[in-house]
Amino acid sequence: MEERYNFTAIEDKWQKKWAEENAYKVVEGEDKPKYYCLEMFPYPSGNLHMGHVRNYSIGDVVARFKNMQGFNVLHPMGWDSFGLPAENAAIKHGVAPAKWTWENIANMRRQLKAMGISYDWDREVASCHPDYYKWTQWLFLQLFHNGLAYKKKAAVNWCPSCQTVLANEQVVDGACERCDSEVEKKALEQWFFKTTAYADRLLDDLEKLPGWPEKVKIMQENWIGRSEGARIKFTVKETGDDLEVFTTRHDTVFGVTYMILAPEHPLVKILTKGTEYEARAQEFIKNVQKLSEVDRTSTELEKEGIFIGAHAVNPLNGEEIPILIGNYVLMEYGTGAVMGVPAHDERDFKFAKKYNLEIRVVIQPEGPELKVEEMEEASTEDGIMVNSGDFSGLPNREGMVKIVDYLEKNNCGQRQINYRLRDWLISRQRYWGAAIPIVYCDECGLVPVPDQDLPVLLPEDVEFRPSGESPLKYSPEFVNATCPTCGKPAKRETDTMDTFVCSSWYFLRFCDPKNTEEAFNKDKVDYWMAVDQYIGGVEHAILHLMYARFFTKVFKDLNLVSVDEPFTNLLTQGMVLKDGSKMSKSKGNVVSPEEIIKKYGADTARMFILFAAPPERDLEWNDQAVEGCYRFLNRVWRLAFAYNEGIKGAQGEIGALEGADRGLRRLTHLTIKKVTEDVAGRFNFNTAISAVMELVNGLYNYKDKEQGTNMLVVKEAIESIVLLLAPFAPHITEELWYSIGYETSVHQEKWPVHIPETLAVDEVTVVVQVNGKVRDKIIVPVNMDKKAVEGLAKALPKVDEYLKGKDIKKVVVIPNKLVNIVVG
Secondary structure, eight states, X not given: OOSSOOHHHHHHHHHHHHHHHTTTOOOTTOSSOEEEEEEOOOOOOSSOOHHHHHHHXXXXXXXXXXXXXXXXXXOOOEEOOOSHHHHHHHHHHOOOHHHHHHHHHHHHHHHHHHTTOOOOGGGOEETTSHHHHHHHHHHHHHHHHTTOEEEEEEEEEEETTTTEEEOGGGEETTEETTTOOBOEEEEEEEEEEOGGGGHHHHHHGGGGOTBSOHHXXXXXXXXXXXXXXXXXXXXXXXXXXXXXXXXXXXXXGGGOOEEEEOTTOHHHHHHHTTSTTHHHHHHHHHHHTTSOHHHHTOTTSOOOEEEEEEEEEOTTTOOXXXXXEETTOOTTSXXXXXXXXXXXXXXXXXXXXXXXXXXXXXXXXSSSOOOGGGOSXXXXXXXEEOSOGGGTTSBHHHHXXXXXXXXXXXXXXXXXXXXXXXXXXXXXXXXXXXXXXXEEETTTEEEEOOGGGOOOOOOSSOOOOTTOOOGGGGOHHHHEEEOTTTOSEEEEOOOEEOHHHHTTSXXXXXXXXXOSSSSOOXXXXXXXOSBSEEEEEGGGTTHHHHHHHHHHHHXXXXXXXXXXXXXXXXXXXXXXXXXXXXXXXXXXXXXXHHHHHHHHOHHHHHHHHHHSSOTTSOEEOOHHHHHHHHHHHHHHHHHHHHHHHHHHTOOSOOOOOOHHHHHHHHHHHHHHHHHHHIIIIIOOHHHHHHHHHHHHHHHHHHHHTSOOOOHHHHHHHHHHHHHHHTTTSHHHHHHHHHXXXXXXXXXXXXXXXXXXXXXXXXXXXXXXXXXXXXXXXXXXXXXXXXXXXXXXXXXXXXXXHXXXXXXXXXXXXXXXXXXXXXXX
């Protein structure tokens, strides 16, 4: 064993050996319980950043710990490798997306291996590989054949210059982020997955996920947005058209004083065409189209509207109310029409005040009578219905039931459950994605590609135009196809799938990644699924996690899998910050993982990232703390070196111990207990590492101050340090394990278990207080008689000073902990 800790040589040595021996390969059916540990697979952007290091270090600790506890651990890695950045690189640098992507994957794979992560690289997948996206396409077809994939017209963000659809995130201040052209709303034929068919199950089954953070479940619950209410049929006075609204407050229907339509509502053109309101309405609509959906639903948005010259008739009282269009009403939500009840809805109240619309009280809460002229805000409390025709005098909750009964009886409304959740628009007018396996035939119409013709391969000889349009449209090799049904010429679908489709099932492919006959073997998936621990950023709380849950439920219904939830436990790690901000090139505060590994080693990088903060909290980068972790590993190395020869020869059982020997053994087993509890139950890696640091300090104290010489006790302590640190710092612990005489990997050893008897103590430190203030401490035998403890406490010189000339009113003795003397 070398005296110096040469991390470069050690890490290189063990990474090569683990690779040669395929040390982390795992197979199904071993005679031990399974454990599936998974970190969200990354987009191959080119280089790992510190957020990656944190995510994968957390996962590796869990995987290695569970392996040492005797589990059969699946810990795979792959690449979410389709996406827009590869196309941008093609346009900017003239490099093919595939070449750019595969070079980035090779570099990031090398970086991950340099971190010593225990991945089973035999299971590596990449969503851009034909062997993978063949099955993405096959899964699309399963949804299509079961009525869960369909095509319809939808309004999208359209850049007339780039001739392409833009995601909401690509629209900045109403303009295309690439060319600054003004973005338009355009109705295009788009592909959707019917996520709404699973809305109830997606919502109700959140109760099956006690291992998920509550905030994530609340975010999904709000996104699904289940609400029970009524659909009410108003009538347009001028045309006789039905105008339906959905409301959860049908008890306030007599208080409706105006109606707001989404600018996209089909009735708007009908009601304004050829009228004096047409030009103004068109101008308003044009301005609203510049806003993203996020902007229009924001609470910060200034609510605006205009009257369009038409009126709606209330089916309960026959009253005629003005119809407006508003910038905050969306066609995609509810019916695209909202009834305005300003007395009992705060948004409506402010809008009515702004535009001088009538406000009418129809629910009178307990207390003083509501008077419109005195109201400064809407009243949203329950109460008694007033100004509500035959329903006046009823408690409003009772009135709700009677009103919906009336609506249904008179064929002017019905009970309805609504969802905020919308079907998933998966069409992307992009090249670098999984092609949608559909062809269009003049004779047969829309025809799915047969299974035997999959995958629909992306052509490689494509030309990327500066406009950013998908080159698939201009590739004869791709577009021109033969109809699978009639054999006549057909055209291939040129849209590709949203990359979230690829990431909604990758965890299943990891269970059976080499299968060429099916997406995955059910027996293998049933062995490994569900994922026991999923780890990733909270930014994926809604979309990715919701879509993965949707896919899993669909697959269960199709008998492809047996589980209906993909992830049993979820950990959302915090960000890595520097100078209080998220690391980014634009801020110049990026710390390169490769530079840290080169200077201090991968084990130090891992130790710092795990020690600096609990995993769910944000972590502030600290150069001094990195240096501190490096010094700690050097201290561990020096201890092992100092005792190396002595503990190699230490054999036999540890007998009865006294003094320093007993104290060190007790500290060793306290540390085993603490680290096990912190890692297994709470993922408090920072406090687990801190406990090992205390044991190292205790061993140095035993060696230098107490001159301890019991090599059996020292051997147990050093072996425990190495075993407990193994999941955190895999390279140095592997080297130390071999250096102290073992011939098998430390990572295949059993996790240490504390011996309860070693934790017993003969003496305890008791705090002595006078009138609640600490004045001294005293060491006494465990469970010493209360009177005896009291006598010793009173005799302490520091305590006696506060007792002189005072009357002792009371003495409280808490055995083995505290004495409090109350004086007056």
